[in-house]
Amino acid sequence: MNATIESLNALGARFAGFALPMLLQSAILIALLFALDLASRKKVRATIRYAVWMLLLVKLALPPSLALPTSAAYWLPSKTAGTVQVAVPPAAHLPKLARQAVFLVIWLAVAPGMGLWAIWRLRMVVGLIRRSVEASEEVRALLESCRRQLGIKRVIPVRCAAIGSPAICGVLQPIILIPSDLADNLGGAEMRSVLLHELAHYKRGDLWVNQAQILLQIVYWYNPLLWLANASIRRAREQAVDEMVLVEMGMEAPSYPATLLRVAKLGLGRPLTALGLMGILEPGRGLTQRILHIMSRPLPRTARVGARGLAAVLLLALVVLPMACRRDTAPAPQLVASESAQPNNGPTKDAMILTISKEGAISLQNEMVTLDDLKKRLVETSHEKPHTTLTIRADRATPWAVVFKVIDAARASHINIVTTSVKETPHSD
Numbered sequence: 001m002n003a004t005i006e007s008l009n010a011l012g013a014r015f016a017g018f019a020l021p022m023l024l025q026s027a028i029l030i031a032l033l034f035a036l037d038l039a040s041r042k043k044v045r046a047t048i049r050y051a052v053w054m055l056l057l058v059k060l061a062l063p064p065s066l067a068l069p070t071s072a073a074y075w076l077p078s079k080t081a082g083t084v085q086v087a088v089p090p091a092a093h094l095p096k097l098a099r100q101a102v103f104l105v106i107w108l109a110v111a112p113g114m115g116l117w118a119i120w121r122l123r124m125v126v127g128l129i130r131r132s133v134e135a136s137e138e139v140r141a142l143l144e145s146c147r148r149q150l151g152i153k154r155v156i157p158v159r160c161a162a163i164g165s166p167a168i169c170g171v172l173q174p175i176i177l178i179p180s181d182l183a184d185n186l187g188g189a190e191m192r193s194v195l196l197h198e199l200a201h202y203k204r205g206d207l208w209v210n211q212a213q214i215l216l217q218i219v220y221w222y223n224p225l226l227w228l229a230n231a232s233i234r235r236a237r238e239q240a241v242d243e244m245v246l247v248e249m250g251m252e253a254p255s256y257p258a259t260l261l262r263v264a265k266l267g268l269g270r271p272l273t274a275l276g277l278m279g280i281l282e283p284g285r286g287l288t289q290r291i292l293h294i295m296s297r298p299l300p301r302t303a304r305v306g307a308r309g310l311a312a313v314l315l316l317a318l319v320v321l322p323m324a325c326r327r328d329t330a331p332a333p334q335l336v337a338s339e340s341a342q343p344n345n346g347p348t349k350d351a352m353i354l355t356i357s358k359e360g361a362i363s364l365q366n367e368m369v370t371l372d373d374l375k376k377r378l379v380e381t382s383h384e385k386p387h388t389t390l391t392i393r394a395d396r397a398t399p400w401a402v403v404f405k406v407i408d409a410a411r412a413s414h415i416n417i418v419t420t421s422v423k424e425t426p427h428s429d
Helices: 002-040 046-061 099-130 137-150 188-203 206-219 224-266 287-295 306-320 371-384 400-412
Strands: 083-087 158-161 167-169 175-179 277-279 334-338 351-356 362-364 367-369 389-395 416-423
Touching: 002 046, 002 099, 002 224, 002 400, 046 206, 046 224, 046 306, 099 158, 099 175, 099 206, 137 158, 137 188, 167 188, 175 188, 188 206, 188 224, 206 224, 224 287, 351 400, 362 371, 367 371, 371 400, 389 400, 400 416
Parallel strands: 083 334, 158 175, 351 389, 389 416
Antiparallel strands: 167 175, 167 277, 334 416, 351 362, 362 367
């Protein structure tokens, strides 16, 4: 049991060392992106605002230790080298479960559960596709025309299913699903705009981004701001797709808002879109905001980010993505822990030095030993030289489970641990 708790404490410390800095950094970035989105909503096209929101997903895929001179955090003063004295808890208190370990246990309980929930919802989509039927020849012909217009080479099937609104799903094998009676209630131009909308999601790679959002939401479920940010990302995505549809519709673009309202009216009282589907009227979307966005701005001339927009996004990425302080070139801090808060005044006729490498290899008096050999050597030394002292040296990257096992072995053999030194290898800029 003690070994299990010690391993959990070690893993929890490493997990918290990544999760907590990422929580803080992503929260700062989300707050900044919300402010930028609010300030630019009426002046900047949704396509560019959506590209800016993508920086959040990139940030969540990068280590929080990333530091670059382009970031303000890089130039913040960092901690100077020094020595800190702390007391190592007695053996009786060592197995206590640390808060970081509790955090890890909770994460391990929630994240897999959310993953299973996502898989269950996706299975619902698979069942929905299996129960669907092929769309009429007129709808398939119209889809083929829209596909050629958007320059999509892949043939994407369209089928009728029991859903509330048109949608597209399938990252590897995309398929468009429409309500069974949709074609009977929409005119040719209206149906064309609906199909253009779903094909635009595929052309823009939104299916892949949506899956990345789901995965990152599962990993970082403990960040409440991320749930709000994902909703804003989906809202900006729908507005960006609307802009692409307006560009492709040309002279018929003014009728697009009326089509959105008509599709929404037809979908009243029907099942909501399931996870894994991306539709023209996804649940939780602000249809009113989308229509107001279309009506309050001139019709877009392009749906691309453009060279200037891309340059602005890349420049912003260099500033906001790296948030770690630079590392000093001076010697790194050393943490020295004593076995007791009281000084050891007992005799110290002999002293041994034990070193643990980053990989967890153990060296006793410059001789490589296994953990079992170490236990035997310590017991023999304790009997032959009762007043022998032990100094343990390790790197900050050393597996803490190995350190705890070495400390336990020393205590079990009644060897007096003088100090435990944890050093970090100095880094250069």
